[in-house]
Amino acid sequence: MKFLYEKQTRRFYLFLVVICLLQICVLGICGIFQAQDIRRILIKRELAAASYLLEQEVSPALVASAWNHVEVTEDGKQLLETIGHTEHTQSYLLLLVEQTSVWQIAALLSAGLVFAIMVLGGTGLFLRRREQMYESIETVIAEYDQNRFENHLPAGETGAIFQLFGSIEQLAMSLQAKSEMEHKAKMFLRDMISNISHQLKTPLAALNMYMEIIKDEPENEETVKIFSQKSMKSLERMERLIQSLLKMARLDTGNIVFEKRECFAAEVAGQAVNDLLERAKQEGKEILIDGRPEERLLCDQEWTKEAVGNLIKNALDHTETGDVIRVSWKRTPAVFRMTVEDNGSGIAQEDIHHIFKQFYRSRSSSDRHGTGLGLSLAKSIVEGQGGNLSVESRPGEGSVFWLTFLTNL
Incomplete structure (x- = not known):
């Protein structure tokens, strides 16, 4: 029956x-x-x-x-x-x-x-x-x-025919999701190619010019030395850009699975700071670490270190000689919060809602060597682990970035 x-x-x-x-x-x-x-x-x-x-x-x-x-x-x-x-x-x-x-x-x-x-x-x-x-x-x-999913089959009834309709609807939802993913992938690939072309144009042009100068004056050792160093900086910028683009691509396409585990906050912050201590020393800036060493958080240590490092790089880009960058952390009953704070130039109010966009640069920014991907990459890493990245800043008074993770320990 x-x-x-x-x-x-x-x-x-x-x-x-x-x-x-x-x-x-x-x-x-x-x-x-x-x-x-x-x-x-x-x-x-x-x-x-x-x-x-x-x-x-x-x-x-x-x-x-x-x-x-x-x-x-x-x-x-x-x-x-x-x-x-x-x-x-x-x-x-x-x-x-x-x-x-x-x-x-x-x-x-x-x-x-x-x-x-x-x-x-x-x-x-x-x-x-x-x-x-x-x-x-x-x-x-x-x-x-035809990839049009505005209308749907009858539902909410019992019987074999409506079970068939339900199966067709599930198949249609899968097709819709696949179509949307393909569309996003095409848009992402188009934007990525456009961004790579745009971002590599300047360092490639500079590198080409440096090589022509070196070629024209091979006997002038000082000129060769100066423009070889500039060529190295252009190559380093290109390498950073390509690495950042590859990381963003992996994050945006969901190819990264965060392996979260318990780790010490001091260890995460210390690794991020150590990679940038030499740059800070050369620029006459100070990076301080402040927090209880026994505090732990649940995260992917390598990727979280990448996010904190990008925030510190951003702080170095927007501070002057003698300024201080402070990395600290604190636990509350609900969340674990890590802070990257500086007393640099700060962020204009018209820019603060756009700084996490890829390749965004403020018109008032003095930074001409950044890739415009650091903050966007940091936000993707934090949110990919279920956390949140926020900022508070005033022009001339510095900026404060908060990495917030739910307390799961």
Whole structure:
């Protein structure tokens, strides 16, 4: 009885049951009326026969005995055959049936006709609605084939057909997700190629110019030394840019799985700072670490170190000689927060909502050597681990970046 799981089929089956019950009731009522008519006519015939016998001066006791007599004799059979009342001839009971059957036959034929009309009409209506549903489903599936997913198949019902619709909907959702991913991948690839071309244009042009100068003055050692150093800086910038682009590509396409584990905050901060101590020393800036060494957080240590390092690089890019960069951390009952703070130039209010965008640079920024990817990469790393990266800054007073992670220890 699995076909009854579908709502429309269940309704149609119930409709047929009701019609059949109605037909049975109509035939039963007709049979009752016919039996009553036959009984009435038989009683009328018995009254006529009794009256005739009494008129022939047959005693009432003999008439009553005849009506209650059940035995059959040969004389009785011969008498009935003589007057034509046998199994092979028309009897008075058959005459009674003929007298009562005309309107009964008409009634039964009418009931059968009504029954046929109701069944055929109900079946036609059911099939018409089903055909309309199939046509609408065919239209929706054709839209799915064209990557249009505004309309959906019927849902919320039981039955095999709606289970099929549910499976098709799941397939359509998978196709939609795949289509969106392909579209995003194409857009990402287009933007990535455009960004790489734009970002590499300047260092490549500078590198080409330096090589031409060295080529034109090979005997001038000082010139060769100066422009060789500039060439090295351009190559280093290109390497940083390409590495950052590759990391962003891996993060944006979901190819990186963060391996979170318990690690000491002091170790994460220390590794990030150590990579930049030489640069800070050369620029006359100081990097301080402040926090309880026993505090731990749940994160991917290598990638979190990358994010903290990018924030420190950003601070170095926007501070002057003698300025201080401070890395600290603190735990609350709800979150673990690491802070990278500086007393540099700060961020203009019109720029603060855009600094995490890829390749964004403020018009007032004095940094001309950055790639414009450090803050965006840091934000992707932190948010990829379920954390949050936020900033607060005022021009001329420095900036504060917060890396916030949920407390899971």
